[in-house]
Each structure stands twice: as structure tokens, then as C-alpha cells.
Amino acid sequence: MSDQAKIPKSPLEDVFVVDNDVHIEETPGLMAKYFEPPFDDAVRSYEKSYRYRDTSGFMPGMKLGDIFRNSPASKHAKRPDLTNGENTERELKKYHVDVGLLFGENALKIPILQSVEYANAFASAYNDYLIDRFLDQSDALMGAIAVAPHDPHAAAEEIDRVANEKQMKAIFLPIGGLDRTYGHSTYRPIWEVASEHSLPIVFHSVGVDFPEFPFNMHKLPYLTRHTLAHELSLIVNCMHIVNEGIPVLYPKLKFVFLEAGLSWMPMTAYRLDREYMQHREQAPLLEKRPSEYIDEFYVGTHPIEVPENPAELAVLLEQVNGENTAVFATDIPHHDWDDAGAIQSIPVSKEVKEKIWGLNAKKLYNI
Numbered sequence: 001m002s003d004q005a006k007i008p009k010s011p012l013e014d015v016f017v018v019d020n021d022v023h024i025e026e027t028p029g030l031m032a033k034y035f036e037p038p039f040d041d042a043v044r045s046y047e048k049s050y051r052y053r054d055t056s057g058f059m060p061g062m063k064l065g066d067i068f069r070n071s072p073a074s075k076h077a078k079r080p081d082l083t084n085g086e087n088t089e090r091e092l093k094k095y096h097v098d099v100g101l102l103f104g105e106n107a108l109k110i111p112i113l114q115s116v117e118y119a120n121a122f123a124s125a126y127n128d129y130l131i132d133r134f135l136d137q138s139d140a141l142m143g144a145i146a147v148a149p150h151d152p153h154a155a156a157e158e159i160d161r162v163a164n165e166k167q168m169k170a171i172f173l174p175i176g177g178l179d180r181t182y183g184h185s186t187y188r189p190i191w192e193v194a195s196e197h198s199l200p201i202v203f204h205s206v207g208v209d210f211p212e213f214p215f216n217m218h219k220l221p222y223l224t225r226h227t228l229a230h231e232l233s234l235i236v237n238c239m240h241i242v243n244e245g246i247p248v249l250y251p252k253l254k255f256v257f258l259e260a261g262l263s264w265m266p267m268t269a270y271r272l273d274r275e276y277m278q279h280r281e282q283a284p285l286l287e288k289r290p291s292e293y294i295d296e297f298y299v300g301t302h303p304i305e306v307p308e309n310p311a312e313l314a315v316l317l318e319q320v321n322g323e324n325t326a327v328f329a330t331d332i333p334h335h336d337w338d339d340a341g342a343i344q345s346i347p348v349s350k351e352v353k354e355k356i357w358g359l360n361a362k363k364l365y366n367i
Contacts, residue, residue: 012096012340015354018361019092020300021204021258021329022100022141024082026107026129028058034125034132039118043125059106059113059122079333085137091332092140095339098358099367100141101202102134103172107146108206112177119148120158127162135167142365144172144202147190149180156189163197169365170256171199175233176206183240191250200254200298200364203237205230230260235268238294242272245285247293254364258300258329266319269294295321298364300329301356304342313346323352327361 029047032040046058080091092100107126113119123146130143145168147155162168171194173182180186182203194201207229217225234257247253257265269291276283276290283290299320305313317326331337343356361367 010096010340011344012357015096016358016362017097017099017340018328018358018365018367019095019097019100019330019332020256020327020361021302021331022082022088022092022102023105023332023334024088024102024130024134026104026126027083030083030133031125031129034128035121036124039121039125059109082333083133085134085141088134089138089140095330095332097330098140099361101170101361101365102130102141102143103204104130104146107172108174108204109176109208110146110148110174111150111179112208113148113150116148116150116154119150120154123148123155124158124161127158131162131165131168135165139167142167142169142367144168144170145199146172146174149173149178149182149187152187152189156193159190159193159197159199163193163199169199169367170202172202172204174206175203175237176208178233178237181240182237183242183244183246185244188249191246191253195250195252198252198366200256202256202258203234204258205233205260231264234260235264238265238268238297239272239290242286242290242293243283245283247296248285248287254296254298256298256300256327256364259302259331261303261305262299262301262313262316262320262322262326263305265294265297265299266316296325298325298327298360300327301342302329302331302338303336304338310345311347314348317346317348317352317356323348323355325360326356327364328357 027047028043032044032047035043043058080087082088082091088100088102104126107123110119110122113122126146127143134141135143143165145159145162147158149155159171171190173190207226217228238257241247241255272290272294276286299322305316307313317323320326328343330339340357343353346353
């Protein structure tokens with residue numbers, strides 16, 4: 001028997017798989033040429049700096065290891081080099097992923113930036129970097145348009161600028177350190193242009209320390225902080241957009257919530273239903289229970305819950321309408337990424353698994 005014949009067949013070899021959360025790297029040296037003056041020179045200087053305080057000028061919380069990880073002599077070269085489309089596609093193929101939706105590492109923290117002008121410049125530079133170094137190199141990769149929430153009108157213009165790029169399939173709204181949550185009326189220019197281009201809205205959470213709720217948890221242990229920050233940031237934004245009737249005002253919009261697993265969503269729906277029954281005057285635009293809108297929201301599987309009894313995951317999927325709305329996500333290359341086994345072990349039908357692995361995303365992003 002040949003060595004090849006001994007290798008067990010992956011359950012994904014004959015399945016269409018979309019990874020809805022792949023993290024690429026965008027460092028100052030790689031990004032500088034995509035910035036317009038005067039920010040290009042400033043960003044370029046961060047790549048050359050070895051003073052730890054300087055790196056936060058590019059993006060708060062960035063570490064020197066993030067900048068120099070891909071240097072041949074780097075002590076930080078522990079993760080795959082996801083700085084171009086060719087490398088990224090090759091990495092995904094190892095795990096039988098056919099299509100990957102890309103998100104930046106530093107772009108997750110755009111809301112923290114204090115300068116509105118720099119935040120807008122960062123989003124634009126990131127989108128050009130994404131197109132040039134990734135999407136133009138591989139048909140297996142999809143982009144999500146990053147915008148700065150500081151200035152919704154500028155965000156709408158940025159969406160208009162790149163929405164017709166064929167592999168831009170969504171709009172990426174970062175949540176980390178957000179001031180006004182996304183139910184606020186100031187964000188309507190974003191909803192309007194997203195509806196015009198039929199692009200889904202993707203909310204991606206991140207764990208940060210910040211004065212604004214729900215990130216003001218700097219005195220908590222990392223285990224607690226990391227557990228709460230992702231879930232709470234999605235919960236508060238999910239509740240707010242439903243409360244303010246955004247799905248009613250923009251019925252064609254599709255919403256996606258990434259990187260907090262599944263279990264936060266039924267709790268959100270149950271609690272919001274209860275409050276709605278007592279305070280309907282607080283949500284006058286709603287035409288049905290909040291849970292019925294939430295049932296139509298898409299949710300990424302990562303980080304998948306790990307109950308002792310896998311049957312509990314099947315119940316959880318049913319609670320979030322997961323057969324139709326759950327989308328597979330690995331979070332590659334982060335330390336806590338999930339592989340296909342996270343879905344394979346759930347006691348649901350092969351058809352349901354195939355929808356989660358790729359068919360739900362195929363419909364969502366019109367692949």
C-alpha cells in the first residue's frame with residue numbers, strides 16, 4: 001500500500017468550504033505606499049523605529065513583534081506569512097478551504113484612532129493594500145471593505161470608491177473601542193450605500209482596553225477580559241441595531257457577527273424579546289419580535305463552544321437558526337483558531353454541516 005493511500009481522507013475534500021475569518025497582516029512598511037500624504041511618510045517612519053512608544057502611532061496596541069515578525073532574522077517568526085495573496089491562498093489550501101474572507105489585524109482597532117483624518121486614511125490605505133497584494137493575486141480570496149466609523153459620510157464615500165472591485169464582497173465594521181454603537185442614526189449613510197451595493201455588513205469583534213463600554217475592563221484578568229470583550233461588543237451592537245429598527249429601515253441589508261462563537265446570540269434574542277414585551281414603545285419601528293430579526297442575522301462559528309456533550313452544540317445551532325445562518329470561521333492564524341473538526345463533531349446531518357462549511361456563505365456573499 002502506498003503512503004498516499006494510508007492518509008485518511010479529509011471530510012472537506014469534496015465539500016465547498018468558505019472560511020469567513022482569515023487574518024492577514026498589514027504592517028507599516030507594507031502599508032506606507034498606500035497612504036496619501038502627509039500620512040505616508042509618518043507611517044513609513046514607524047517601520048524603521050525601534051522605540052516601543054512609536055509603534056502605537058500606526059495603531060494603538062501594536063507591538064514590535066507585529067512589525068518585524070516576517071523579517072528573516074525575526075525571533076517572532078512563529079506564524080505563517082500572510083502578507084500577500086499567494087501565501088494566504090496556499091495556507092488556506094492546507095485546510096481544504098476553497099474561499100477565504102480577509103480581515104486585517106490592525107484594522108480591527110480603527111475605532112480607537114483619535115484623528116478622524118488618519119482613521120479615514122488608514123481605512124483607504126488598507127483597502128488599496130488588500131486589493132493590490134491579495135485580491136488581485138488570488139481568485140480564492142474575498143475582501144471586506146474597511147471603514148472608519150468616526151465619519152459615516154466619509155465611510156460611505158470609501159465604500160462607493162471600492163465597492164465595484166469584483167472580489168469585495170462585504171463591508172467590515174470594526175467594533176473595538178467604538179464610541180457610538182452602530183444603532184445610532186449617524187451611521188445611516190453607511191446603511192444606505194451598503195444597500196445600494198447589496199453588500200453585507202460584517203461586525204468583527206476584538207478584545208481591547210478602552211474607556212468606553214464594553215471595553216473598560218482593564219483591571220480584569222486576561223481570561224475574563226478576553227471572554228467578555230468579544231461577546232459583549234457584539235451583544236450591545238446587535239441589540240442596538242435591532243432596537244433602532246435598522247433591519248426594518250433597510251430590509252435588504254444582511255448582517256454578520258464574527259468572533260464570539262454562537263452562545264451569545266440566543267441569550268441576546270431571549271432577553272431582548274422579554275424586554276420588548278414590556279417596553280414596545282422603546283422600539284416603535286419593529287414589526288415583529290426582536291428574536292425574529294436576529295434569526296436572520298448570520299453568525300460565525302469561531303470560537304466554537306466546547307461542551308462536554310457535543311449534542312448541546314446541535315441544540316445551540318437550532319437556537320440561532322444555524323442551519324441557515326451559521327458560517328464556518330477559523331480565525332487563522334491566531335493561536336485559538338478552529339479547524340474543520342469543530343463542525344464535523346456536531347451531531348447534525350451532513351447537509352447541515354455542508355451549509356455551515358460553505359453553502360450559507362456562498363448565498364450570503366453571492367459567490
